[in-house]
Amino acid sequence: xxxxxxxxxxxxxxxxxxxxxxxxxxxxxxxxxxxxxxxxxxxxxxxxxxxxxxxxxxxxxxxxxxxxxxxxxxxxxxxxxxxxxxxxxxxxxxxxxxxxxxxxxxxxxxxxxxxxxxxxxxxxxxxxxxxxxxxxxxxxxxxxxxxxxxxxxxxxxxxxxxxxxxxxxxxxxxxxxxxxxxxxxxxxxxxxxxxxxxxxxxxxxxxxxxxxxxxxxxxxxxxxxxxxxxxxxxxxxxxxxxxxxxxxxxxxxxxxxxxxxxxxxxxxxxxxxxxxxxxxxxxxxxxxxxxxxxxxxxxxxxxxxxxxxxxxxxxxxxxxxxxxxxxxxxxxxxxxxxxxxxxxxxxxxxxxxxxxxxxxxxxxxxxxxxxxxxxxxxxxxxxxxxxxxxxxxxxxxxxxxxxxxxxxxxxxxxxxxxxxxxxxxxxxxxxxxx
Amino acid sequence: xxxxxxxxxxxxxxxxxxxxxxxxxxxxxxxxxxxxxxxxxxxxxxxxxxxxxxxxxxxxxxxxxxxxxxxxxxxxxxxxxxxxxxxxxxxxxxxxxxxxxxx
Ligand SMILES: Cc1cc2nc3c(=O)[nH]c(=O)nc-3n(C[C@H](O)[C@H](O)[C@H](O)COP(=O)(O)OP(=O)(O)OC[C@H]3O[C@@H](n4cnc5c(N)ncnc54)[C@H](O)[C@@H]3O)c2cc1C
Ligand code: SF4
Numbered sequence: 221x222x223x224x225x226x227x228x229x230x231x232x233x234x235x236x237x238x239x240x241x242x243x244x245x246x247x248x249x250x251x252x253x254x255x256x257x258x259x260x261x262x263x264x265x266x267x268x269x270x271x272x273x274x275x276x277x278x279x280x281x282x283x284x285x286x287x288x289x290x291x292x293x294x295x296x297x298x299x300x301x302x303x304x305x306x307x308x309x310x311x312x313x314x315x316x317x318x319x320x321x322x323x324x325x326x327x328x329x330x331x332x333x334x335x336x337x338x339x340x341x342x343x344x345x346x347x348x349x350x351x352x353x354x355x356x357x358x359x360x361x362x363x364x365x366x367x368x369x370x371x372x373x374x375x376x377x378x379x380x381x382x383x384x385x386x387x388x389x390x391x392x393x394x395x396x397x398x399x400x401x402x403x404x405x406x407x408x409x410x411x412x413x414x415x416x417x418x419x420x421x422x423x424x425x426x427x428x429x430x431x432x433x434x435x436x437x438x439x440x441x442x443x444x445x446x447x448x449x450x451x452x453x454x455x456x457x458x459x460x461x462x463x464x465x466x467x468x469x470x471x472x473x474x475x476x477x478x479x480x481x482x483x484x485x486x487x488x489x490x491x492x493x494x495x496x497x498x499x500x501x502x503x504x505x506x507x508x509x510x511x512x513x514x515x516x517x518x519x520x521x522x523x524x525x526x527x528x529x530x531x532x533x534x535x536x537x538x539x540x541x542x543x544x545x546x547x548x549x550x551x552x553x554x555x556x557x558x559x560x561x562x563x564x565x566x567x568x569x570x571x572x573x574x575x576x577x578x579x580x581x582x583x584x585x586x587x588x589x590x591x592x593x594x595x596x597x598x599x600x601x602x603x604x605x606x607x608x609x610x611x612x613x614x615x616x617x618x619x620x621x622x623x624x625x626x627x628x629x630x631x632x633x634x635x636x637x638x639x640x641x642x643x644x645x646x647x648x649x650x651x652x653x654x
Numbered sequence: 655x656x657x658x659x660x661x662x663x664x665x666x667x668x669x670x671x672x673x674x675x676x677x678x679x680x681x682x683x684x685x686x687x688x689x690x691x692x693x694x695x696x697x698x699x700x701x702x703x704x705x706x707x708x709x710x711x712x713x714x715x716x717x718x719x720x721x722x723x724x725x726x727x728x729x730x731x732x733x734x735x736x737x738x739x740x741x742x743x744x745x746x747x748x749x750x751x752x753x754x755x756x757x
Contacts, residue, residue, distance in 0.1 A: 256746075258749060262752075264754070329753075329755060332757070348748075350748040368747050388743075400736060414662065415657055418659070418662045464733060464736060464737055468702055473708070474733075479668070482666070483668075488665065488666065492665060493661055493662030493664050495666075497755075497756065498677055498678065501729045
């Protein structure tokens with residue numbers, strides 16, 4: 221590939237890279253996508269909920285053809301202690317009709333492959349089994365990439381980095397701050413096979429309806445993290461993800477967290493009869509808006525997870541930010557191409573587009589979430605635990621007059637909660653978490 | 655074919671980590687893509703990589719307190735290097751390493 225030159229080289233065929241490739245190829249740009257896996261998606265996993273507002277703009281009614289698992293009509297956010305569960309349950313027939321609330325379950329080795337094929341059909345070239353080892357930088361300008369293949373240098377007007385959460389190329393070239401235990405979650409996941417009929421019966425679903433259950437508090441030992449169960453067509457995705465710093469604090473291994481989660485009395489019955497068919501792990505970025513780098517350099521744009529574009533709040537969105545940033549990058553490249561100027565100043569348009577969109581508006585809103593939770597552990601530990609005890613007591617039937625029960629509850633609250641502190645925390649939680 | 659519901663009322667069978675790792679398709683390269691600075695590892699009182707790696711790639715060699723690296727088991731999450739910078743981790747060569755069937 222030594223003499224190869226493309227207008228745009230994209231590193232990584234995940235949702236971010238494939239979205240950028242699709243948007244560029246449609247405008248006739250010569251674009252090459254390099255992917256280290258055997259096929260796009262081969263090395264990828266998520267929870268997960270595929271958020272599809274951007275896909276639906278790129279490929280209207282994609283659900284007719286795309287390999288999605290189920291559309292989510294029922295979401296639950298739950299907190300556990302050792303033997304009890306409370307939570308919020310949202311189920312709506314409104315989510316049962318197109319566009320299905322833009323929330324689908326998916327399996328990435330199928331979805332990513334299909335999505336990258338759409339980019340290929342639009343004219344992008346996708347080459348797999350090719351690892352990009354470094355960026356070629358001359359005088360501060362990115363000129364191309366060095367791959368692990370013989371004669372593997374590829375030049376480009378602009379390189380779009382879409383390498384995902386383990387952002388080594390960006391970090392090593394100094395284009396992003398160092399990854400660390402406070403800004404990376406480790407997630408482990410199992411795919412557990414069950415017949416569709418059993419899933420539908422067990423989770424009260426009909427046809428291709430799906431369910432998403434997310435667990436907090438004691439489900440993950442009161443850490444900044446969560447557990448999840450998502451229904452696929454004929455399997456469940458079951459996993460836990462916690463900040464690496466939390467594992468270090470507890471001296472605990474991710475697979476032990478997963479095993480304890482799976483064995484919890486509220487979880488185990490949901491997995492009955494299921495057979496584990498895959499075990500997988502990956503990181504999730506939780507970079508704060510305040511620590512993001514510029515995301516544009518001379519001849520380079522950063523998109524998706526490697527740029528740090530994940531919403532760390534209860535919304536846990538990543539796929540849609542990845543695709544939205546891919547489209548924004550494509551638009552910035554298209555306008556830079558008109559003046560054949562791929563300088564940092566010209567590519568700043570990418571960041572401006574992101575800032576004007578929901579992507580950066582949301583990341584700004586949740587800029588303090590992770591820091592806030594680490595500094596206010598009560599939010600993920602004591603408070604959910606107290607809420608469980610109060611609600612359980614309130615509904616525990618033992619011939620105590622209700623007046624006395626309520627008095628008892630107030631007594632518990634007074635003895636355990638510092639009101640001023642809690643009020644301040646709730647006020648901040650409103651802005652940083654919800 | 656009809657489903658015998660009773661089959662699905664039995665508890666989920668727990669698999670050992672080894673069994674779970676064996677489920678994942680991997681193509682091993684001849685050379686390791688992971689290296690450890692042994693001095694820094696010995697100085698790490700917590701020996702964090704031993705438990706942080708979800709595939710237990712890192713094992714303690716009790717003879718000399720060094721770190722054994724079973725790179726063939728790696729699932730390529732990158733957690734080791736982010737946890738402790740005495741680990742240098744690179745992507746396996748293109749076409750090698752894990753291929754997930756589901757993801
Ligand atoms: C367990 C888990 C649960 C999640 N749950 C959700 C969820 O429910 N909803 C949601 O929206 N998001 C979720 N996310 C986040 C979501 O998966 C990411 O935000 C999204 O995948 C980011 O897309 P990306 O294209 O930026 O990166 P990736 O999907 O990671 O893709 C990066 C691609 O680049 C390739 N690559 C990397 N380096 C190189 C290289 N040097 N050379 C060649 N190729 C390279 C990789 O093989 C990969 O294909 C979850 C993540 C995890 C890990
Ligand atoms: S990349 Fe992940 S699986 Fe591989 S050695 Fe590091 S922590 Fe273990």
